[in-house]
Amino acid sequence: xxxxxxxxxxxxxxxxxxxxxxxxxxxxxxxxxxxxxxxxxxxxxxxxxxxxxxxxxxxxxxxxxxxxxxxxxxxxxxxxxxxxxxxxxxxxxxxxxxxxxxxxxxxxxxxxxxxxxxxxxxxxxxxxxxxxxxxxxxxxxxxxxxxxxxxxxxxxxxxxxxxxxxxxxxxxxxxxxxxxxxxxxxxxxxxxxxxxxxxxxxxxxxxxxxxxxxxxxxxxxxxxxxxxxxxxxxxxxxxxxxxxxxxxxxxxxxxxxxxxxxxxxxxxxxxxxxxxxxxxxxxxxxxxxxxxxxxxxxxxxxxxxxxxxxxxxxxxxxxxxxxxxxxxxxxxxxxxxxxxxxxxxxxxxxxxxxxxxxxxxxxxxx
Numbered sequence: 072x073x074x075x076x077x078x079x080x081x082x083x084x085x086x087x088x089x090x091x092x093x094x095x096x097x098x099x100x101x102x103x104x105x106x107x108x109x110x111x112x113x114x115x116x117x118x119x120x121x122x123x124x125x126x127x128x129x130x131x132x133x134x135x136x137x138x139x140x141x142x143x144x145x146x147x148x149x150x151x152x153x154x155x156x157x158x159x160x161x162x163x164x165x166x167x168x169x170x171x172x173x174x175x176x177x178x179x180x181x182x183x184x185x186x187x188x189x190x191x192x193x194x195x196x197x198x199x200x201x202x203x204x205x206x207x208x209x210x211x212x213x214x215x216x217x218x219x220x221x222x223x224x225x226x227x228x229x230x231x232x233x234x235x236x237x238x239x240x241x242x243x244x245x246x247x248x249x250x251x252x253x254x255x256x257x258x259x260x261x262x263x264x265x266x267x268x269x270x271x272x273x274x275x276x277x278x279x280x281x282x283x284x285x286x287x288x289x290x291x292x293x294x295x296x297x298x299x300x301x302x303x304x305x306x307x308x309x310x311x312x313x314x315x316x317x318x319x320x321x322x323x324x325x326x327x328x329x330x331x332x333x334x335x336x337x338x339x340x341x342x343x344x345x346x347x348x349x350x351x352x353x354x355x356x357x358x359x360x361x362x363x364x365x366x367x368x369x370x371x372x373x374x375x376x377x378x379x380x381x382x383x384x385x386x387x388x389x390x391x392x393x394x395x396x397x398x399x400x401x402x403x404x405x406x407x408x409x410x411x412x413x414x415x416x417x418x419x420x421x422x423x424x425x426x427x428x429x430x431x432x433x434x435x436x437x
C-alpha cells in the first residue's frame with residue numbers, strides 16, 4: 072500500500088519521464104507539485120493519502136491534467152506563467168502551485184477521480200505497424216476491435232494517412248497525416264483495408280459535448296504543440312464522420328465480439344494502446360483466455376489477430392507486439408515506439424517473444 076512518501080515520489084518519477092520525452096514545462100510542474108502538495112486543500116489531502124499504486128494509477132498526470140485545464144481556461148495569471156516559459160524559478164513555481172491547489176480546490180478535486188484519457192492519435196502509427204505485419208500473413212482486410220478507446224480517435228485508423236518510413240497507408244487526402252520519425256527496419260509494404268472499426272471504453276468521451284474535447288486537450292502536455300494540433304484535427308474528423316464506440320466492460324465486450332459471426336477473408340483483430348495496465352487482473356485474464364479460445368477456432372478463411380502498443384515497465388520502453396492465428400508463432404515484438412508516436416523503431420526477425428506486457432499489468436501511463 073502506498074504512503075505519503077511514495078505518493079510524493081510519483082511526481083518526481085513522472086517529472087523524469089516528462090524530461091526524457093522533451094516536455095520540460097510539464098516536468099517542472101511535476102517537480103513543483105512534489106514539493107507544493109500539502110494538507111491545506113482537499114485535493115492535496117486526497118493526493119497524499121492515495122491508497123492505490125500512485126505510478127501505475129498515473130496520480131501525477133491526473134493532477135497535471137486538472138492544472139493544465141485551468142491554464143487553458145485562463146483563470147489564473149500566476150499559473151499561466153508556470154505553464155509557459157515565463158516562470159522557471161523553482162521557489163516561485165512551488166509557491167504558485169501551492170496557492171493554486173487551495174484557490175481552485177473544488178475544480179481540481181474531480182480530476183483525481185479517473186485516469187488520464189490521452190487518446191493520442193499518434194499511437195496509431197504503432198498499431199498500423201502491427202496490422203501491416205498481420206497483413207503479410209493473412210491478407211489486406213481487417214475487422215478492428217479496440218478496447219480502451221476513450222473518445223475513439225484511434226478508431227479513425229482507416230481514415231488517417233500514414234507515412235511509416237516511406238510505407239504509405241491510408242487515404243492521401245486525410246486531414247490527419249501521421250509521419251513518425253522512422254528508425255531502422257521499415258514495416259512490410261503491403262495493402263491494408265479496414266472493413267470496420269469498433270471500440271469500447273468503460274467511460275467513453277462523447278466528443279459531441281465540448282467538455283469532452285476540453286478534457287482531452289488538458290491531458291496533452293502543454294509542451295506538445297504538434298500533438299495539440301493533431302488532436303484538434305482528429306476531433307474534427309469524429310465530428311464529421313463519427314466512430315462506432317460504446318460504453319462497457321472490456322472483457323465482456325471482447326467475449327461478445329469474438330462470439331459473433333466473422334466473414335470469410337477478413338482478419339478479426341483486437342487492438343489496444345496504453346490501456347492494459349488499467350484493466351483489473353481478472354479482466355486481463357478473461358481477455359487472454361477468450362483470445363486463446365478464439366485463436367484455436369481461427370481458420371485460414373477467418374483469421375484472428377492481436378496488436379498492442381503498450382509500455383514495458385521492466386525495460387522502460389513502449390512496445391508494439393503482434394499475435395496471429397492460425398499459426399504457432401507466439402506474441403512477437405515487431406517495433407518499439409515513442410509513448411506518443413513521435414518515432415517508431417522497426418525491428419528485424421527473429422522477433423523477441425517474451426511477453427512482458429501479458430505478464431505484468433502495472434505500467435506507467437504518459
